[in-house]
Amino acid sequence: MNGPEIRVEFAPELRLFVPRARPTGTTGATADGVSTLGHLVESLGVPLTEVGTLLVDGREVPRGHVPAGGESVRVGAVTHPQRVPGAPLRFLLDVHLGTLARRLRLLGVDTAYRSPDPGDPALAALSAAERRVMLSRDRGLLRRRELWAGAYVYSTRPEEQLREVLARFRPELRPWTRCTACNGTLAPATKDEVADQLKGGTERSYDVFARCRDCGRAYWKGAHHEQLEAIVERALAQSVRDGA
Structure with a gap:
């Protein structure tokens, strides 16, 4: 590494994003005196949509904190339930989550889904325009700055995906009130x-x-x-x- 080093510890839920931090959950990183802590965490592989509290030497800091050499950082996971302020809770799912989209609609949850895939820029723009939480397993998509809000879907199994989303966001359920085909x-x-x-x-x-x-x-x-x-x-x- 070039430059002073900091020690970064990740919550267990986040370690899948940082292979180099396994199995202890800790890795070293370079503090360049310019990059923010949010940028550094993201560069190590963790989407900021999954980041909760950031602690530096035991004190909570914002994502804009610029780390210095010798500091110890702990990256926490998003707490559940996650509250999304400022708009009714609505979702947007990428093309790989079609089964999850249909199941959320079955439960009466407002869920937009586009197939064929319109591409990351269009999805991010739609998330911002309609204030929808982007659900995806695509880390690159979740890193787009245009997103209004986003969340990584950890499981590949629709049953577990649904449990994840319900536990994380606790949306109001109104079964049998939405079209599973179009969300109407x-x-x-x-x-x-x-x-x-x-x-x-x-x-x-x-x-x-x-x-x-x-x-x-x-x-x-x-x-x-x-x-x-x-x-x-x-x-x-x-x-x-x-x-x-």
Whole structure:
């Protein structure tokens, strides 16, 4: 290393971002007397969306603190629940989180999703324009300065991803109120109003329907309803446990 060194310790949740800090969670870094602590932490691999309290020699400092040689830094993780001030809680998911997007919509959570992928600049701009929390596993996307807010999704499994998001943000759940296809809101509909979307067996077997106000898609308690009901019940139970 060139220049004075500082010691940086990462919370256990953040160590996956910094391979060189494993297994102790600590690594050395160079203090150049110019770069901020936020910049240094990000350069080591941790998205700032995941950073909580920063301690330097035991005292809390802002991300704009310029570290000096010999200091010891501890990088904490974001605390749960994470509150997002200034706007209703809404999400934007990248193209790799389609299943998570559908499940959040199933729970009535306002969730935007774009496929095909419009690209990082467009997603960051949309996050800012609509004040949506960007959920992604793309660290590069989460480092874009235009983002209004963001969060890294740690798991690759949709079930665990949903638990993560619910635990971290504790959104209000209103199951069965949003279209899982487009995020529009649902309204009750008569069989006649959705007849053009029904096949013979469905038309004979079901009498209760809803329709998306935006895209017109029809919904009813079909063959997969039990699976969807199980997802909803688990989410509601988690919400009670978490105190949302």
